[in-house]
Amino acid sequence: xxEISNLSRTFFPGTVNERKxxxxxxxxxxxxxxxxxxxxxxxxxxxxLNMVAGKLQPDVGAVRIDGKNVTKLADYQRAKxxxxxxxxxxxxxxxxMSIEENMALAYARGRFRGLGLGVGARRRKLFIDELASxxxxxxxRLKTKVGLLxxxxxxxxxxxxxxxxxxxxxxxxxxxxxxxxxxxxxxxRLTDEIVNRHQLTTLMVxxxxxxxxxxxxxxxxxxxxxxxxxxxxxxKSKMTVKGLLGEFEKIKGAQLDDRTMLQ
Amino acid sequence: MITAVELGLxxxxxxxxxxxxxxxxxxxxxxxxxxFTTGAAVASVSIVNGxxxxxxxxxxxxxxxxxxxxxxxxxxxxxxxxxxxxxxTMIALYSINLRIMGKANVPLLGEDTLISPLRQAGWLGSGxxxxxxxxxxxxxxxxxxWFLHTEVGMAMRATGDNEQMIRSFGVSTDNQKILGxxxxxxxxxxSGALIAQYQGFADxxxxxxxxxxGLASVIVGQAIFTQRxxxxxxxxxxxxAVIYRLVIQFALMAGLEVxxxxxxxxxxVVVALLLPRWKGFQKMVKSFKGNKPQDAPTKEEVGxxx
Numbered sequence: 037x038x039e040i041s042n043l044s045r046t047f048f049p050g051t052v053n054e055r056k057x058x059x060x061x062x063x064x065x066x067x068x069x070x071x072x073x074x075x076x077x078x079x080x081x082x083x084x085l086n087m088v089a090g091k092l093q094p095d096v097g098a099v100r101i102d103g104k105n106v107t108k109l110a111d112y113q114r115a116k117x118x119x120x121x122x123x124x125x126x127x128x129x130x131x132x133m134s135i136e137e138n139m140a141l142a143y144a145r146g147r148f149r150g151l152g153l154g155v156g157a158r159r160r161k162l163f164i165d166e167l168a169s170x171x172x173x174x175x176x177r178l179k180t181k182v183g184l185l186x187x188x189x190x191x192x193x194x195x196x197x198x199x200x201x202x203x204x205x206x207x208x209x210x211x212x213x214x215x216x217x218x219x220x221x222x223x224x225r226l227t228d229e230i231v232n233r234h235q236l237t238t239l240m241v242x243x244x245x246x247x248x249x250x251x252x253x254x255x256x257x258x259x260x261x262x263x264x265x266x267x268x269x270x271x272k273s274k275m276t277v278k279g280l281l282g283e284f285e286k287i288k289g290a291q292l293d294d295r296t297m298l299q
Numbered sequence: 300m301i302t303a304v305e306l307g308l309x310x311x312x313x314x315x316x317x318x319x320x321x322x323x324x325x326x327x328x329x330x331x332x333x334x335f336t337t338g339a340a341v342a343s344v345s346i347v348n349g350x351x352x353x354x355x356x357x358x359x360x361x362x363x364x365x366x367x368x369x370x371x372x373x374x375x376x377x378x379x380x381x382x383x384x385x386x387x388t389m390i391a392l393y394s395i396n397l398r399i400m401g402k403a404n405v406p407l408l409g410e411d412t413l414i415s416p417l418r419q420a421g422w423l424g425s426g427x428x429x430x431x432x433x434x435x436x437x438x439x440x441x442x443x444x445w446f447l448h449t450e451v452g453m454a455m456r457a458t459g460d461n462e463q464m465i466r467s468f469g470v471s472t473d474n475q476k477i478l479g480x481x482x483x484x485x486x487x488x489x490s491g492a493l494i495a496q497y498q499g500f501a502d503x504x505x506x507x508x509x510x511x512x513g514l515a516s517v518i519v520g521q522a523i524f525t526q527r528x529x530x531x532x533x534x535x536x537x538x539x540a541v542i543y544r545l546v547i548q549f550a551l552m553a554g555l556e557v558x559x560x561x562x563x564x565x566x567x568v569v570v571a572l573l574l575p576r577w578k579g580f581q582k583m584v585k586s587f588k589g590n591k592p593q594d595a596p597t598k599e600e601v602g603x604x605x
Contacts, residue, residue, distance in 0.1 A: 089467075115469035122463070130460040133453070140450070141457050145468045149450035198467075 037237040038065040038205050043087055043097035044261075057083040059261040060097070065205075068235040072248040074280070075258035081241045084258070085209050088239065090114040102204050116146035119198035119236075121191070121211040128194030131183030135174055135193065138182050139163040142197035166200045167193075170226065188219030192226055199230050206231065208240035212247065220244075227251060245277045259288060301424050303548040307541030308432035309493045310512060312439055314520075314540040315533065316363075316486030317513030322521075322532070323447065324479040325459035326374075329385030329510050331487045333392025334366035336506035338488025339495035340399040343407055346496070352413045356492045363488020364481040366392060371477030396503055405501045412496035436537045439486070444530045446482075455479050487513075511564040516540035518571040543567065 043061040048054050058080045065071055073081050086092040088099055090111035098107045101117045122128050129138050140154040140163070155163075160178065167175035170192050174185075182190060191211060199206060208227065212220035228251055231238050242248050248255055255272045257265035257280070264287045267275060313335060320328040338359035345355035366388055373384035397403065414423070422428040446452040457465035458475040466472055487509075495501040520539020526532045543564075550563045574580050 110471075112466040112469055112471050115467050118467075120467045122467075127461070128464055128467070130457040130464055132460050133456060137453055137456075141453055141465060141468055144450050144454075149454050149470065151446075151449045151451060153448055154450045154453040155448070 037067045037069070037102055038063075038088065038239065039098075039100040039103075040064070040084070040088065041098050041100070043084065043094045043099070045083060045087070045092065045095050056261050058087075058094070058097075061261070061263060063256070063263065065237050065239065067237055069254060070231055070236075070238040070252035071240065071254045071256060072252040073239065073241045073256050073258060074243070074245055074248045076284075078260075079258040080261040081258050082209065083261075085207055085239065085241050088205070089118060089120055089207055117204040118207060119145075119201070119203035119205070120207045121194050121198045121209065123210040123213050125187040125191040125194065125214055128197065129182045129190055132181060134179050134181055135167070135185075136160060136163050136178040138193065138197060139166070139200075143201060145201045145203070166196060169230075170196055186219075188215055188222060191215060191219070191223050195223060195226055195230065199234060199236060202234050202236070204237060206236045206238040208238065208242075210241055210243060213243060220247075224251065245280050249275060249277065249280070257284060257287075259284070264288075300545075300548060301426060301429065303544040304429050304541055305423065305432055306494075306497070307544035308429065308436050308537070309490060309497055310544065311436050311490075311516065311537040311540035312493065313487045313490035313509065314513050314516035314536045315439055315443055316483040316490070317510070318517050318533065318536045319443070319479055319483040319486070321514065321517055323456055323459050324476060324483075326381050326476065326480070327385070328367075328370060328480060328483060329382060330366055330370040330388045330392075330480070330484055331385075331513055332506045332509050333389035333396065334363040334484040334487045334506075335491035335494075335509045336396045336501070336503060337366055337392055337399070338363045338491030339501040339505060340396045340405070340491075340503075341488070342492030343405040343495045343501035344399055344401075346407060346410050346412060347405060352411060352496065356413060356489060356496075359492030360485045360489040363491070364485040366488070367480035367482070367484030368477055370484070371473075371480040374480075375473035375476055393503070400501060400503060403503045405495075407496060407499050407501070413493065414496045440530065440533045440537060443533055447529050451478075508561045508564060511561070511568055512540075512543060515543045515564055515568045515571065518568060519543055522571050522575050 040061055040063040043058050045058045046054060046056050061080070061084055073084070075081050083092060087094050090106070090109055090113070094107065098105055100106065101114070106114050106117070130141065133141070136155050140159060143159060144154070163178065164175045172189055172192055174189065174193065182193065185193065195211065212223045215223060224247055230236070238252070240252060249272065252272070253269045255267045255275070256263050265283055313331065317328070317331060320326045341362040342355040342359040345358055346352055350358070370384050370388040373379045373387060374381050377384070379387070417423050417428045417431060420427070422431065447456060454465060454470045455475045455478065458470065458472045458479070462472050491506065494505070516539040517536050518539070519542050520535035520537070521532060524531060524535035524538065526535070546567060547560055547563060550560070551557070555563065
């Protein structure tokens with residue numbers, strides 16, 4: 037469903053600040069696969085996600101969605117296929133518009149936006165059903181401006197908006213990192229439910245190893261612009277946070293040794 | 300006094316245009332100084348050359364739209380700062396407006412205009428014209444409110460509200476900005492055409508400082524009326540435009556000269572911007588409104604955008 041091939045990007049090439057953010061990443065997600073991505077700061081997780089989303093262009097390499105090469109498409113053109121939840125709970129919704137209007141904005145993803153009313157009676161019913169699935173009572177507050185909701189509520193709404201039109205790919209960019217533990221757990225649980233219900237092909241970046249192990253059907257670890265560990269569902273179910281840290285130290289150590297040898 | 304209200308209602312159409320860019324798109328568009336005159340020039344020259352005044356006014360709308368599209372292209376495709384893009388178009392339009400008119404002033408004396416039926420019926424300056432013009436404003440408000448609730452209108456609102464978000468739902472924010480600027484300047488051009496017909500001439504300088512009148516109307520209106528609903532906000536803009544004219548009228552009656560009016564406009568905008576932030580005023584409003592629920596936090600304070 038999602039095919040990332042030989043994706044590379046160097047920031048500030050030819051300067052002292054030159055940094056290879058991605059070194060030829062290859063990653064294939066089959067339909068309904070839910071991959072969690074972990075790695076330290078600067079490992080290239082976000083860079084990879086932004087390239088799938090179309091926010092960043094790779095130097096070389098390609099991104100294919102359902103067999104279609106989207107590498108050259110702008111972010112809003114790809115949005116037809118991609119649902120996205122940002123780290124910042126404020127980023128995924130329009131604050132001065134109401135809950136139902138936000139839902140309508142999301143509903144029209146990938147469709148032509150014409151002069152029909154954004155929120156009609158039939159759509160409102162659909163939105164109510166969808167909002168009820170969050171179990172946050174938002175379905176009773178359709179006219180409430182989203183700016184008045186709490187961070188957790190907004191993030192849950194963002195998640196619903198990104199998913200209920202069933203995109204081919206779902207991108208989650210540390211989407212629970214800015215929430216308090218309780219809210220983070222809620223959004224985590226909702227993520228699991230929604231992804232399973234719609235069988236979404238999902239790529240989730242997280243800093244939280246426990247979350248990375250608890251969610252998803254596959255786990256990859258990135259370091260220094262490369263994928264250094266790739267666990268399938270079975271290996272992932274046996275893995276622990278301690279084990280992950282061990283793997284990380286082992287691989288990182290080996291890499292450092294290589295580097296030192298080369299210098 | 301009645302003349303002030305009439306003028307206010309015609310300028311209200313321009314203010315609605317400014318509302319679209321300034322409030323909905325969150326884009327401070329200075330094109331209006333030029334596109335207002337462009338509308339007046341196109342309509343006047345058309346009418347003088349025997350074009351039906353309805354068609355002439357429609358042409359003014361389209362001329363304004365083109366001006367808006369140019370600013371939009373400069374800003375989105377040319378990546379020029381919004382303020383500068385507007386200023387560039389505005390300055391360029393000054394020359395273009397002179398080209399359209401052929402001279403600095405085009406009189407419409409004795410021509411058939413959209414206003415002349417009102418004048419012939421003796422309605423101007425005596426009350427009934429206010430009703431007609433208010434009805435016209437209401438129609439524009441209704442159309443704008445309807446538009447802002449359509450799918451494309453909602454995408455435009457989201458563009459002004461959270462650009463990153465609406466892009467992630469497949470909307471080209473560039474196109475939305477261009478469309479918004481086109482509609483806005485179309486309304487401004489239309490308003491210019493009506494003003495020219497109302498006062499009986501188009502003048503190359505008639506748009507100078509107009510953005511302040513537009514902003515004053517939007518800000519004064521919204522300082523007084525709540526912004527909770529779009530229809531209320533749009534209506535507030537119309538009333539703001541009328542209030543602005545009345546303030547100007549009072550200033551004139553108090554002995555100030557026409558040449559002082561730009562200063563009065565600027566001071567009015569500053570007062571309308573600063574007063575709502577003053578704590579004493581906030582307390583007054585609160586005690587005035589009683590215990591009504593608080594409004595939703597609105598967009599960034601206006602001052603930081605302008």
